[in-house]
Amino acid sequence: MNSSYFIETYGCQMNVADSELVEGLLQKQGYIQSESLESADVIFVNTCSVREHAEEKVHSQLGRYDLIKQKRPEVLIGVLGCMAQSLKHDILENKPYVDIVLGPDSYRRLPELLSRKQTIKQSQVDTTLSKFEVYDDLFPSRKEGINAWISIMRGCDKFCTFCIVPFTRGRERSRSVEGIITEVTQAVSEGFVEITLLGQNVNSYRHEGKEFHGLLESVAQIDGVKRIRYTSPHPQDITDPLLNVMGQYDNICNYIHLPLQAGSDTILKRMNRTYTKDHFMRLADKIRQKLPYVGISTDIIVGFPGETASDFAETIEVMNHVKFDSAFNFKYSPRRGTKASEYDDRVPEAEKQSRLVEVIELQKNHTLARNKSFVGHTESVLVEKESKRSKDQWAGRIDANKWVIFDKGLAQVKDIVPVEIIEAKGVTLHGKLINKAEAA
Numbered sequence: 001m002n003s004s005y006f007i008e009t010y011g012c013q014m015n016v017a018d019s020e021l022v023e024g025l026l027q028k029q030g031y032i033q034s035e036s037l038e039s040a041d042v043i044f045v046n047t048c049s050v051r052e053h054a055e056e057k058v059h060s061q062l063g064r065y066d067l068i069k070q071k072r073p074e075v076l077i078g079v080l081g082c083m084a085q086s087l088k089h090d091i092l093e094n095k096p097y098v099d100i101v102l103g104p105d106s107y108r109r110l111p112e113l114l115s116r117k118q119t120i121k122q123s124q125v126d127t128t129l130s131k132f133e134v135y136d137d138l139f140p141s142r143k144e145g146i147n148a149w150i151s152i153m154r155g156c157d158k159f160c161t162f163c164i165v166p167f168t169r170g171r172e173r174s175r176s177v178e179g180i181i182t183e184v185t186q187a188v189s190e191g192f193v194e195i196t197l198l199g200q201n202v203n204s205y206r207h208e209g210k211e212f213h214g215l216l217e218s219v220a221q222i223d224g225v226k227r228i229r230y231t232s233p234h235p236q237d238i239t240d241p242l243l244n245v246m247g248q249y250d251n252i253c254n255y256i257h258l259p260l261q262a263g264s265d266t267i268l269k270r271m272n273r274t275y276t277k278d279h280f281m282r283l284a285d286k287i288r289q290k291l292p293y294v295g296i297s298t299d300i301i302v303g304f305p306g307e308t309a310s311d312f313a314e315t316i317e318v319m320n321h322v323k324f325d326s327a328f329n330f331k332y333s334p335r336r337g338t339k340a341s342e343y344d345d346r347v348p349e350a351e352k353q354s355r356l357v358e359v360i361e362l363q364k365n366h367t368l369a370r371n372k373s374f375v376g377h378t379e380s381v382l383v384e385k386e387s388k389r390s391k392d393q394w395a396g397r398i399d400a401n402k403w404v405i406f407d408k409g410l411a412q413v414k415d416i417v418p419v420e421i422i423e424a425k426g427v428t429l430h431g432k433l434i435n436k437a438e439a440a
């Protein structure tokens with residue numbers, strides 16, 4: 001009988017895509033997906049180190065695996081991804097029940113290490129970082145659905161001082177255009193209609209002279225690609241040619257994730273973010289002007305070392321200026337090995353917490369105001385699934401990445417349909433399907 005695997009994924013979309021890659025490798029070796037964690041022969045956890053909280057979740061999950069292994073000692077347990085890379089020694093010393101530790105550039109070795117583990121008792125470890133590995137020729141195993149994640153580059157060379165990613169995922173490298181186009185074409189033939197191009201620094205993509213905007217254009221021209229999104233970009237690499245390509249192709253979604261992190265120039269400099277407050281606000285203005293009805297989301301860190309009340313007030317000022325459509329807000333979390341973890345002018349926890357509450361509250365108002373500005377406008381919506389509240393309604397996303405609920409009419413899942421936005425409640429929009437005759 002075939003052995004079975006179970007894989008749990010924490011962290012960013014890159015990890016989701018990497019887990020699909022690992023599943024592809026396992027299935028090639030004859031492994032089948034297990035129904036549950038408890039019945040699997042091999043258990044993997046793909047991990048995230050970006051903040052302490054992410055690591056804590058994995059540690060507690062590993063405790064659960066330990067209990068499973070005590071009941072069934074033949075089970076193999078593997079730790080993959082960023083924590084494997086950054087906590088190898090801790091895992092090997094303190095978690096003897098872990099059999100395999102593989103960093104993000106070592107997944108090709110998984111079949112070999114699994115078969116070695118059958119005969120050798122010691123833990124199998126590979127956390128070598130590569131300057132070249134992009135898994136160009138490997139095909140991920142995707143669950144049926146709407147969206148296919150396609151990884152186009154790996155690693156990060158930006159070295160923001162708060163971030164552990166350059167250490168866990170290594171140097172920046174990009175996949176070949178041909179490899180990406182082949183994978184997109186295959187995903188379309190398997191029924192995926194939305195493609196999300198992925199990379200730690202997606203828009204610093206560069207391969208043999210082709211830059212990100214050129215790649216995006218090539219993907220937009222592939223038959224059957226109804227929608228394209230990309231994540232996660234750096235503001236520094238949002239270029240005019242990129243905004244032009246976005247404006248030119250209907251199937252490239254009008255949505256940009258634009259991580260601000262902080263508003264004050266002093267803090268931005270200390271974070272090594274490479275832009276100023278003023279530059280960021282002008283960039284956001286330009287995006288809104290060039291791409292009408294664009295959605296702009298952001299990441300904000302509060303309580304970075306040395307952030308004074310007046311520095312923080314500048315974050316609020318940028319938020320008020322840009323009015324982001326949504327925001328992911330975080331308290332600064334010191335990460336081992338990063339430059340910022342050495343700064344000793346830390347912001348007290350209570351202060352971090354109150355700043356976090358303030359940005360969350362402000363963002364709620366901005367999200368509602370932005371959503372209201374879509375009322376009366378007709379948007380293209382990709383029908384994704386039945387609404388949770390009613391089987392007579394669909395839920396889909398508009399270009400700007402906002403969910404909208406509307407009566408089903410004759411629309412089908414995976415169709416792109418015109419929907420007039422009639423109401424904005426909290427984070428969700430409500431709309432009315434425009435039938436083809438009215439839309440024409």
Ligand code: 5AD
Nearest residue numbers: 050162163259299330331332333335
């Ligand atoms: N503390 C808090 N937030 C962090 N991020 C990255 N590193 C840290 C850290 N040490 C946030 C940034 C980044 C997002 C993915 O996670 O906002 O954009």
Ligand code: SF4
Nearest residue numbers: 156158159160163165
């Ligand atoms: Fe981390 Fe900055 Fe690289 Fe993003 S750009 S992965 S925040 S170092």
